[in-house]
Amino acid sequence: MADINGDNIITVTRLVKKFGDFTAVDDISFEVKKGEIFAFLGPNGAGKSTTIKMLTTLLRPTDGKIVMNGYDPAHQRDGVRKSLGIVFQDPSLDEDLTAFENMQFHAICYGVSGSLRSSRIEELLEFVELWERKNDLVKTFSGGMKRRLEIARGLLHHPKILFLDEPTLGLDPQTRNHMWSYVKDINQKEGMTVFFTTHYMEEADRVAERIAVIDHGKIIATGTGKELKERTNKENLEDAFLALTGHKIREEEASSLDRMRRMGKMWRGRR
Protein backbone atom coordinates (compact mmCIF):
# COMPACT_ATOMS: atom_id res chain seq x y z
CA MET A 1 0.00 0.00 0.00
CA ALA A 2 1.44 3.31 -1.00
CA ASP A 3 1.55 6.04 1.57
CA ILE A 4 0.52 9.43 0.25
CA ASN A 5 3.03 11.20 2.43
CA GLY A 6 5.93 9.13 1.20
CA ASP A 7 8.17 8.65 4.20
CA ASN A 8 5.62 8.93 7.03
CA ILE A 9 4.70 5.53 8.42
CA ILE A 10 2.24 6.92 10.98
CA THR A 11 0.01 9.85 10.11
CA VAL A 12 -2.52 11.08 12.65
CA THR A 13 -4.90 13.83 11.53
CA ARG A 14 -7.28 15.71 13.84
CA LEU A 15 -7.83 12.67 16.03
CA VAL A 16 -10.56 12.92 18.68
CA LYS A 17 -11.74 10.44 21.30
CA LYS A 18 -14.64 11.18 23.61
CA PHE A 19 -15.97 9.07 26.46
CA GLY A 20 -19.41 10.54 27.10
CA ASP A 21 -18.80 14.21 27.90
CA PHE A 22 -15.12 13.71 28.59
CA THR A 23 -12.71 14.39 25.75
CA ALA A 24 -9.68 12.18 26.33
CA VAL A 25 -7.96 13.03 23.05
CA ASP A 26 -8.74 16.47 21.69
CA ASP A 27 -8.00 17.05 18.02
CA ILE A 28 -4.37 15.91 17.78
CA SER A 29 -2.23 15.60 14.66
CA PHE A 30 1.30 14.26 14.27
CA GLU A 31 3.48 12.16 11.99
CA VAL A 32 6.15 9.57 12.57
CA LYS A 33 8.72 9.01 9.82
CA LYS A 34 9.64 5.60 8.56
CA GLY A 35 12.59 4.22 10.51
CA GLU A 36 12.35 6.84 13.23
CA ILE A 37 12.56 6.31 16.98
CA PHE A 38 9.70 8.37 18.32
CA ALA A 39 8.86 9.08 21.96
CA PHE A 40 5.32 9.90 23.02
CA LEU A 41 5.42 11.58 26.41
CA GLY A 42 2.86 12.93 28.82
CA PRO A 43 1.76 12.84 32.45
CA ASN A 44 -0.68 10.19 33.65
CA GLY A 45 -4.17 10.67 32.28
CA ALA A 46 -2.98 12.98 29.51
CA GLY A 47 -4.48 10.86 26.75
CA LYS A 48 -1.39 8.81 25.99
CA SER A 49 -2.88 5.36 26.51
CA THR A 50 -6.10 6.29 24.72
CA THR A 51 -4.10 7.43 21.70
CA ILE A 52 -2.05 4.24 21.72
CA LYS A 53 -5.21 2.14 21.94
CA MET A 54 -6.58 3.88 18.88
CA LEU A 55 -3.32 3.45 16.97
CA THR A 56 -3.20 -0.25 17.82
CA THR A 57 -6.84 -0.94 16.80
CA LEU A 58 -8.07 -1.53 20.35
CA LEU A 59 -10.30 1.54 20.38
CA ARG A 60 -12.25 3.32 17.66
CA PRO A 61 -11.69 7.06 17.26
CA THR A 62 -14.67 9.39 17.69
CA ASP A 63 -13.34 11.52 14.87
CA GLY A 64 -10.23 12.09 12.76
CA LYS A 65 -8.01 9.89 10.67
CA ILE A 66 -5.13 7.53 11.34
CA VAL A 67 -2.92 5.90 8.74
CA MET A 68 -0.54 3.22 9.95
CA ASN A 69 1.81 1.73 7.36
CA GLY A 70 -0.81 2.62 4.76
CA TYR A 71 -3.74 1.09 6.65
CA ASP A 72 -6.62 2.63 8.57
CA PRO A 73 -6.95 1.03 12.05
CA ALA A 74 -10.72 1.59 12.11
CA HIS A 75 -11.38 -0.34 8.91
CA GLN A 76 -8.30 -2.35 7.98
CA ARG A 77 -7.53 -3.82 11.36
CA ASP A 78 -5.67 -6.88 10.25
CA GLY A 79 -3.44 -4.87 7.94
CA VAL A 80 -2.52 -2.61 10.86
CA ARG A 81 -2.15 -5.51 13.25
CA LYS A 82 0.25 -7.36 10.98
CA SER A 83 2.39 -4.23 10.74
CA LEU A 84 2.67 -3.83 14.49
CA GLY A 85 4.73 -5.39 17.22
CA ILE A 86 3.40 -4.36 20.61
CA VAL A 87 4.91 -4.53 24.04
CA PHE A 88 2.20 -3.46 26.44
CA GLN A 89 2.66 -1.52 29.62
CA ASP A 90 1.19 -4.40 31.63
CA PRO A 91 2.49 -7.93 31.19
CA SER A 92 0.62 -9.90 28.55
CA LEU A 93 2.26 -13.32 28.65
CA ASP A 94 0.54 -16.57 29.48
CA GLU A 95 2.31 -17.54 32.67
CA ASP A 96 1.12 -21.13 32.54
CA LEU A 97 2.86 -21.70 29.24
CA THR A 98 6.59 -21.96 28.61
CA ALA A 99 8.63 -19.22 26.95
CA PHE A 100 8.74 -21.29 23.78
CA GLU A 101 5.00 -21.91 23.79
CA ASN A 102 4.30 -18.19 24.21
CA MET A 103 6.47 -17.50 21.17
CA GLN A 104 4.83 -20.30 19.22
CA PHE A 105 1.35 -19.02 19.99
CA HIS A 106 2.29 -15.58 18.73
CA ALA A 107 3.93 -16.95 15.59
CA ILE A 108 0.80 -18.89 14.67
CA CYS A 109 -1.49 -15.93 15.28
CA TYR A 110 0.69 -13.77 13.00
CA GLY A 111 1.03 -16.40 10.31
CA VAL A 112 4.75 -17.07 10.72
CA SER A 113 4.89 -20.66 9.59
CA GLY A 114 7.04 -23.71 9.09
CA SER A 115 10.79 -23.66 9.39
CA LEU A 116 10.86 -19.87 9.53
CA ARG A 117 8.93 -20.11 12.77
CA SER A 118 11.38 -22.32 14.62
CA SER A 119 14.45 -20.52 13.32
CA ARG A 120 13.12 -17.11 14.28
CA ILE A 121 12.01 -18.24 17.70
CA GLU A 122 15.45 -19.65 18.37
CA GLU A 123 17.21 -16.58 17.02
CA LEU A 124 15.13 -14.19 19.13
CA LEU A 125 15.25 -16.22 22.32
CA GLU A 126 19.02 -16.49 21.89
CA PHE A 127 19.17 -12.75 21.47
CA VAL A 128 17.27 -11.95 24.66
CA GLU A 129 19.27 -14.70 26.37
CA LEU A 130 16.31 -16.90 27.18
CA TRP A 131 17.00 -19.83 24.87
CA GLU A 132 18.27 -21.95 27.74
CA ARG A 133 15.05 -21.29 29.65
CA LYS A 134 12.75 -21.90 26.68
CA ASN A 135 11.00 -24.86 28.27
CA ASP A 136 10.41 -23.21 31.63
CA LEU A 137 7.00 -21.88 32.57
CA VAL A 138 6.86 -18.10 32.37
CA LYS A 139 5.57 -17.87 35.95
CA THR A 140 9.06 -18.87 37.12
CA PHE A 141 10.61 -15.85 35.34
CA SER A 142 11.70 -12.57 36.93
CA GLY A 143 10.19 -9.26 35.81
CA GLY A 144 13.18 -8.50 33.60
CA MET A 145 13.07 -11.89 31.93
CA LYS A 146 9.36 -11.50 31.19
CA ARG A 147 10.01 -8.11 29.65
CA ARG A 148 12.74 -9.53 27.45
CA LEU A 149 10.46 -12.34 26.37
CA GLU A 150 7.72 -9.86 25.48
CA ILE A 151 10.13 -7.85 23.37
CA ALA A 152 11.31 -10.99 21.59
CA ARG A 153 7.69 -11.91 20.99
CA GLY A 154 6.84 -8.45 19.65
CA LEU A 155 9.61 -8.79 17.07
CA LEU A 156 8.76 -12.31 15.97
CA HIS A 157 6.71 -11.39 12.93
CA HIS A 158 9.17 -8.66 11.83
CA PRO A 159 6.80 -5.75 12.37
CA LYS A 160 7.20 -2.48 10.49
CA ILE A 161 6.43 -0.54 13.65
CA LEU A 162 7.35 -1.54 17.19
CA PHE A 163 5.15 -0.12 19.94
CA LEU A 164 6.71 -0.02 23.38
CA ASP A 165 4.43 1.26 26.13
CA GLU A 166 6.65 2.05 29.11
CA PRO A 167 8.88 -0.89 28.26
CA THR A 168 11.53 -0.21 30.88
CA LEU A 169 9.25 0.23 33.87
CA GLY A 170 10.76 -1.64 36.79
CA LEU A 171 13.84 -2.80 34.92
CA ASP A 172 17.36 -2.39 36.27
CA PRO A 173 19.83 -0.24 34.29
CA GLN A 174 21.59 -3.32 32.89
CA THR A 175 18.45 -4.80 31.41
CA ARG A 176 17.28 -1.41 30.25
CA ASN A 177 20.52 -0.76 28.39
CA HIS A 178 20.56 -4.20 26.91
CA MET A 179 17.00 -3.78 25.71
CA TRP A 180 17.61 -0.42 24.07
CA SER A 181 20.81 -1.48 22.39
CA TYR A 182 18.90 -4.40 20.91
CA VAL A 183 15.96 -2.29 19.78
CA LYS A 184 18.27 0.33 18.25
CA ASP A 185 20.17 -2.39 16.50
CA ILE A 186 17.08 -3.72 14.70
CA ASN A 187 15.91 -0.19 14.11
CA GLN A 188 19.11 0.46 12.17
CA LYS A 189 19.39 -2.91 10.46
CA GLU A 190 15.79 -3.40 9.44
CA GLY A 191 14.62 0.19 9.32
CA MET A 192 11.93 -0.68 11.84
CA THR A 193 10.07 2.32 13.24
CA VAL A 194 9.92 2.50 17.05
CA PHE A 195 7.13 4.29 18.88
CA PHE A 196 7.52 4.34 22.64
CA THR A 197 6.28 5.95 25.82
CA THR A 198 8.18 6.35 29.05
CA HIS A 199 8.21 8.34 32.26
CA TYR A 200 12.02 8.38 32.29
CA MET A 201 12.83 11.66 30.55
CA GLU A 202 16.53 10.99 30.44
CA GLU A 203 15.78 7.79 28.54
CA ALA A 204 13.54 9.59 26.05
CA ASP A 205 16.21 12.22 25.52
CA ARG A 206 18.91 9.62 24.91
CA VAL A 207 17.00 7.23 22.69
CA ALA A 208 14.36 9.18 20.78
CA GLU A 209 15.08 11.03 17.56
CA ARG A 210 11.87 12.98 17.92
CA ILE A 211 9.50 13.58 20.83
CA ALA A 212 5.86 14.59 21.12
CA VAL A 213 4.42 15.77 24.43
CA ILE A 214 0.71 15.33 25.08
CA ASP A 215 -1.22 16.91 27.94
CA HIS A 216 -4.94 17.30 28.61
CA GLY A 217 -5.62 15.49 25.34
CA LYS A 218 -3.64 17.94 23.21
CA ILE A 219 -0.17 17.76 21.73
CA ILE A 220 1.63 20.68 23.30
CA ALA A 221 5.07 20.24 21.77
CA THR A 222 6.95 18.19 19.19
CA GLY A 223 10.59 18.22 18.20
CA THR A 224 13.94 16.71 19.05
CA GLY A 225 15.04 16.58 22.67
CA LYS A 226 17.39 19.44 21.93
CA GLU A 227 14.64 21.57 20.43
CA LEU A 228 12.36 21.04 23.41
CA LYS A 229 15.13 22.01 25.82
CA GLU A 230 15.98 25.11 23.80
CA ARG A 231 12.38 26.15 23.51
CA THR A 232 11.85 25.97 27.28
CA ASN A 233 15.34 27.17 28.12
CA LYS A 234 16.08 24.20 30.36
CA GLU A 235 19.16 22.10 30.98
CA ASN A 236 17.54 18.70 30.72
CA LEU A 237 14.42 17.14 29.29
CA GLU A 238 12.85 16.49 32.68
CA ASP A 239 12.82 20.21 33.44
CA ALA A 240 11.64 20.97 29.93
CA PHE A 241 8.83 18.46 30.39
CA LEU A 242 7.81 20.02 33.70
CA ALA A 243 7.94 23.48 32.17
CA LEU A 244 5.59 22.28 29.43
CA THR A 245 3.15 20.28 31.52
CA GLY A 246 3.31 21.98 34.93
CA HIS A 247 4.11 20.62 38.37
CA LYS A 248 0.66 19.57 39.42
CA ILE A 249 0.39 15.87 40.26
CA ARG A 250 -2.19 14.02 38.20
CA GLU A 251 -4.55 11.72 39.98
CA GLU A 252 -5.51 8.57 38.22
CA GLU A 253 -8.13 6.32 39.68
CA ALA A 254 -7.36 2.65 39.95
CA SER A 255 -9.42 0.83 37.39
CA SER A 256 -11.41 -2.22 38.35
CA LEU A 257 -8.76 -4.12 36.43
CA ASP A 258 -5.97 -2.90 38.70
CA ARG A 259 -7.98 -3.90 41.73
CA MET A 260 -8.69 -7.31 40.28
CA ARG A 261 -5.08 -7.81 39.39
CA ARG A 262 -4.12 -7.17 42.98
CA MET A 263 -6.69 -9.70 44.13
CA GLY A 264 -5.51 -12.13 41.51
CA LYS A 265 -1.98 -11.92 42.84
CA MET A 266 -3.15 -12.75 46.32
CA TRP A 267 -5.21 -15.61 45.03
CA ARG A 268 -2.34 -16.98 42.99
CA GLY A 269 0.05 -16.68 45.90
CA ARG A 270 -2.12 -19.01 47.91
CA ARG A 271 -2.39 -21.68 45.26
Place this chain on the structure above:
Amino acid sequence: MNVIYIMWLRQLKKYFRSKSRIVGSLGQPLLFLLAFGFGFGSIFRKAGEGNYMQFLAPGIILMSVLFTAIFSGIDLIWDRQFGFLKETMVAPVSRFQIMLGKTLGGATVATIQGVIVFILTLIVGFRPQEVLLLPFAAVVVILVAVIFTSLGIGLASTMEDMQGFQLIMNFLVMPIFFLSGALFPLQGLPGAMDIIASLDPLSYGVDGLRYAFIGSGSVFGIATDMTVLIFLALLLLFIGSKLFERIQA
Protein backbone atom coordinates in the same frame (compact mmCIF):
# COMPACT_ATOMS: atom_id res chain seq x y z
CA MET B 1 -1.41 -25.19 12.62
CA ASN B 2 -4.01 -22.52 12.85
CA VAL B 3 -5.39 -20.19 15.47
CA ILE B 4 -8.35 -22.32 16.51
CA TYR B 5 -6.07 -25.29 17.07
CA ILE B 6 -3.45 -23.39 19.08
CA MET B 7 -6.17 -21.82 21.25
CA TRP B 8 -7.63 -25.28 21.84
CA LEU B 9 -4.24 -26.76 22.62
CA ARG B 10 -3.51 -23.98 25.08
CA GLN B 11 -6.66 -24.77 27.09
CA LEU B 12 -5.72 -28.44 27.24
CA LYS B 13 -2.13 -27.76 28.28
CA LYS B 14 -3.28 -25.47 31.03
CA TYR B 15 -5.73 -28.09 32.25
CA PHE B 16 -3.24 -30.93 32.39
CA ARG B 17 -0.67 -28.70 34.07
CA SER B 18 -2.93 -27.83 36.99
CA LYS B 19 -3.01 -31.20 38.68
CA SER B 20 -4.44 -29.68 41.81
CA ARG B 21 -7.41 -28.38 39.84
CA ILE B 22 -8.12 -31.83 38.39
CA VAL B 23 -7.95 -33.56 41.75
CA GLY B 24 -9.86 -30.77 43.50
CA SER B 25 -12.68 -30.88 40.99
CA LEU B 26 -13.28 -34.56 41.72
CA GLY B 27 -14.02 -33.96 45.39
CA GLN B 28 -17.47 -32.52 44.83
CA PRO B 29 -18.86 -35.23 42.53
CA LEU B 30 -17.47 -37.89 44.82
CA LEU B 31 -19.12 -36.28 47.82
CA PHE B 32 -22.45 -36.07 45.98
CA LEU B 33 -22.22 -39.68 44.88
CA LEU B 34 -21.50 -40.89 48.39
CA ALA B 35 -23.85 -38.62 50.34
CA PHE B 36 -26.83 -38.74 47.95
CA GLY B 37 -26.16 -42.06 46.26
CA PHE B 38 -25.88 -44.02 49.45
CA GLY B 39 -27.80 -41.64 51.72
CA PHE B 40 -31.01 -41.58 49.70
CA GLY B 41 -30.59 -45.04 48.20
CA SER B 42 -32.90 -46.86 50.54
CA ILE B 43 -35.66 -44.21 50.49
CA PHE B 44 -35.56 -44.21 46.71
CA ARG B 45 -35.91 -47.99 46.62
CA LYS B 46 -38.76 -47.94 49.15
CA ALA B 47 -40.55 -45.41 46.96
CA GLY B 48 -40.43 -48.00 44.22
CA GLU B 49 -38.03 -46.08 41.97
CA GLY B 50 -35.30 -48.72 41.91
CA ASN B 51 -31.55 -48.23 42.35
CA TYR B 52 -30.72 -44.61 43.14
CA MET B 53 -27.07 -44.87 42.12
CA GLN B 54 -28.19 -45.89 38.62
CA PHE B 55 -30.45 -42.86 38.56
CA LEU B 56 -27.98 -40.39 40.07
CA ALA B 57 -24.76 -41.16 38.18
CA PRO B 58 -25.69 -39.44 34.87
CA GLY B 59 -26.73 -36.34 36.84
CA ILE B 60 -23.44 -36.18 38.71
CA ILE B 61 -21.41 -36.70 35.53
CA LEU B 62 -23.17 -33.74 33.95
CA MET B 63 -22.80 -31.71 37.12
CA SER B 64 -19.06 -31.85 36.79
CA VAL B 65 -19.28 -31.16 33.05
CA LEU B 66 -21.44 -28.12 33.83
CA PHE B 67 -19.10 -26.71 36.49
CA THR B 68 -15.95 -27.32 34.47
CA ALA B 69 -17.50 -25.81 31.35
CA ILE B 70 -18.65 -22.67 33.16
CA PHE B 71 -15.16 -22.40 34.62
CA SER B 72 -13.88 -21.53 31.14
CA GLY B 73 -15.50 -18.17 31.76
CA ILE B 74 -13.35 -17.69 34.84
CA ASP B 75 -10.35 -18.60 32.69
CA LEU B 76 -11.27 -15.78 30.35
CA ILE B 77 -11.46 -13.32 33.24
CA TRP B 78 -8.01 -14.44 34.40
CA ASP B 79 -6.70 -13.94 30.87
CA ARG B 80 -8.02 -10.44 30.95
CA GLN B 81 -6.47 -9.74 34.32
CA PHE B 82 -3.08 -11.17 33.54
CA GLY B 83 -3.08 -9.32 30.25
CA PHE B 84 -2.87 -12.28 27.92
CA LEU B 85 -6.23 -11.39 26.40
CA LYS B 86 -4.67 -8.21 24.98
CA GLU B 87 -2.08 -10.24 23.14
CA THR B 88 -4.83 -12.16 21.38
CA MET B 89 -6.94 -9.04 20.78
CA VAL B 90 -4.26 -7.24 18.78
CA ALA B 91 -3.35 -10.30 16.73
CA PRO B 92 -4.41 -10.23 13.07
CA VAL B 93 -6.98 -13.00 13.51
CA SER B 94 -10.73 -12.84 13.86
CA ARG B 95 -12.21 -12.85 17.29
CA PHE B 96 -14.56 -15.56 16.21
CA GLN B 97 -11.61 -17.90 15.68
CA ILE B 98 -10.22 -17.05 19.10
CA MET B 99 -13.59 -17.61 20.75
CA LEU B 100 -14.18 -20.84 18.85
CA GLY B 101 -10.77 -22.24 19.80
CA LYS B 102 -11.29 -21.26 23.41
CA THR B 103 -14.76 -22.76 23.50
CA LEU B 104 -13.71 -26.03 21.90
CA GLY B 105 -10.76 -26.19 24.29
CA GLY B 106 -12.97 -25.55 27.31
CA ALA B 107 -15.55 -28.05 26.07
CA THR B 108 -12.87 -30.69 25.54
CA VAL B 109 -11.62 -30.18 29.07
CA ALA B 110 -15.17 -30.43 30.43
CA THR B 111 -15.72 -33.62 28.45
CA ILE B 112 -12.52 -35.15 29.82
CA GLN B 113 -13.69 -34.20 33.29
CA GLY B 114 -17.00 -35.94 32.55
CA VAL B 115 -15.17 -39.10 31.53
CA ILE B 116 -13.11 -39.07 34.73
CA VAL B 117 -16.28 -38.72 36.83
CA PHE B 118 -17.87 -41.50 34.78
CA ILE B 119 -15.01 -43.77 35.84
CA LEU B 120 -15.55 -42.61 39.41
CA THR B 121 -19.22 -43.61 39.23
CA LEU B 122 -18.22 -47.07 38.01
CA ILE B 123 -16.05 -47.44 41.09
CA VAL B 124 -18.91 -46.57 43.47
CA GLY B 125 -21.24 -49.06 41.80
CA PHE B 126 -22.86 -47.47 38.77
CA ARG B 127 -23.43 -49.96 35.92
CA PRO B 128 -24.48 -48.69 32.46
CA GLN B 129 -26.94 -51.09 30.89
CA GLU B 130 -26.48 -50.34 27.24
CA VAL B 131 -22.87 -50.56 26.10
CA LEU B 132 -23.90 -49.94 22.50
CA LEU B 133 -25.34 -46.57 23.47
CA LEU B 134 -22.08 -45.31 25.03
CA PRO B 135 -21.05 -43.34 21.91
CA PHE B 136 -24.42 -41.65 22.12
CA ALA B 137 -23.72 -40.84 25.76
CA ALA B 138 -20.47 -39.20 24.63
CA VAL B 139 -22.37 -37.02 22.15
CA VAL B 140 -24.72 -35.83 24.90
CA VAL B 141 -21.77 -34.99 27.17
CA ILE B 142 -19.99 -33.08 24.39
CA LEU B 143 -23.13 -31.06 23.57
CA VAL B 144 -23.66 -30.16 27.21
CA ALA B 145 -19.98 -29.18 27.42
CA VAL B 146 -20.25 -26.90 24.36
CA ILE B 147 -23.47 -25.30 25.63
CA PHE B 148 -22.11 -24.33 29.02
CA THR B 149 -18.61 -23.41 27.85
CA SER B 150 -20.16 -20.96 25.37
CA LEU B 151 -22.41 -19.66 28.11
CA GLY B 152 -19.48 -19.21 30.51
CA ILE B 153 -17.33 -17.42 27.94
CA GLY B 154 -20.24 -15.29 26.74
CA LEU B 155 -21.08 -14.16 30.27
CA ALA B 156 -17.44 -13.60 31.20
CA SER B 157 -17.06 -11.40 28.11
CA THR B 158 -19.48 -8.93 29.66
CA MET B 159 -17.73 -8.61 33.00
CA GLU B 160 -14.39 -7.35 34.15
CA ASP B 161 -13.97 -8.99 37.48
CA MET B 162 -14.71 -12.07 39.44
CA GLN B 163 -17.44 -10.74 41.75
CA GLY B 164 -19.95 -10.74 38.92
CA PHE B 165 -19.05 -14.28 38.08
CA GLN B 166 -19.65 -15.36 41.66
CA LEU B 167 -23.18 -14.04 41.32
CA ILE B 168 -23.69 -16.14 38.22
CA MET B 169 -22.46 -19.23 39.99
CA ASN B 170 -25.03 -18.72 42.74
CA PHE B 171 -28.02 -17.51 40.77
CA LEU B 172 -27.60 -19.32 37.50
CA VAL B 173 -25.36 -22.34 37.66
CA MET B 174 -26.59 -23.76 40.96
CA PRO B 175 -30.27 -23.53 39.94
CA ILE B 176 -29.43 -25.04 36.55
CA PHE B 177 -27.95 -28.01 38.32
CA PHE B 178 -30.42 -28.50 41.16
CA LEU B 179 -33.56 -28.00 39.06
CA SER B 180 -32.46 -30.17 36.15
CA GLY B 181 -33.65 -33.53 37.36
CA ALA B 182 -30.07 -34.57 38.07
CA LEU B 183 -31.01 -35.50 41.64
CA PHE B 184 -34.72 -36.36 41.45
CA PRO B 185 -37.19 -37.71 38.85
CA LEU B 186 -39.00 -35.04 36.86
CA GLN B 187 -42.30 -36.93 36.82
CA GLY B 188 -45.01 -35.77 39.18
CA LEU B 189 -43.49 -32.40 40.10
CA PRO B 190 -45.74 -29.51 41.19
CA GLY B 191 -46.75 -27.32 38.23
CA ALA B 192 -44.28 -24.43 38.66
CA MET B 193 -41.33 -26.76 39.23
CA ASP B 194 -42.32 -28.72 36.19
CA ILE B 195 -42.21 -25.63 34.01
CA ILE B 196 -38.87 -24.49 35.46
CA ALA B 197 -37.33 -27.91 34.92
CA SER B 198 -38.49 -28.00 31.33
CA LEU B 199 -36.90 -24.58 30.74
CA ASP B 200 -33.59 -25.77 32.18
CA PRO B 201 -31.18 -26.79 29.39
CA LEU B 202 -29.44 -29.29 31.63
CA SER B 203 -32.71 -31.22 32.08
CA TYR B 204 -32.46 -32.36 28.47
CA GLY B 205 -28.84 -33.33 28.89
CA VAL B 206 -29.54 -35.36 32.02
CA ASP B 207 -32.58 -36.96 30.40
CA GLY B 208 -30.62 -37.88 27.28
CA LEU B 209 -27.64 -39.23 29.19
CA ARG B 210 -29.84 -41.31 31.48
CA TYR B 211 -31.46 -42.81 28.43
CA ALA B 212 -28.07 -43.49 26.85
CA PHE B 213 -26.88 -45.38 29.91
CA ILE B 214 -30.04 -47.23 30.85
CA GLY B 215 -31.74 -47.59 27.48
CA SER B 216 -35.13 -46.43 28.75
CA GLY B 217 -36.88 -43.95 31.03
CA SER B 218 -36.58 -40.76 28.97
CA VAL B 219 -39.08 -38.14 30.10
CA PHE B 220 -38.95 -35.78 27.14
CA GLY B 221 -38.16 -38.36 24.49
CA ILE B 222 -34.73 -38.73 23.05
CA ALA B 223 -35.50 -36.88 19.82
CA THR B 224 -36.58 -33.81 21.81
CA ASP B 225 -33.47 -34.04 23.98
CA MET B 226 -31.15 -34.06 20.99
CA THR B 227 -32.98 -31.34 19.11
CA VAL B 228 -32.93 -29.04 22.12
CA LEU B 229 -29.26 -29.72 22.88
CA ILE B 230 -28.04 -29.21 19.32
CA PHE B 231 -30.12 -26.07 18.91
CA LEU B 232 -28.86 -24.62 22.20
CA ALA B 233 -25.23 -25.48 21.43
CA LEU B 234 -25.40 -23.58 18.15
CA LEU B 235 -27.38 -20.69 19.62
CA LEU B 236 -25.07 -20.20 22.60
CA LEU B 237 -21.98 -20.52 20.44
CA PHE B 238 -23.39 -17.74 18.29
CA ILE B 239 -24.38 -15.50 21.21
CA GLY B 240 -21.09 -16.21 22.97
CA SER B 241 -19.05 -15.20 19.95
CA LYS B 242 -21.08 -12.00 19.54
CA LEU B 243 -20.46 -11.07 23.16
CA PHE B 244 -16.79 -11.98 22.85
CA GLU B 245 -16.41 -9.78 19.79
CA ARG B 246 -17.63 -6.83 21.80
CA ILE B 247 -14.94 -7.04 24.47
CA GLN B 248 -12.95 -3.86 24.84
CA ALA B 249 -9.45 -4.82 25.86
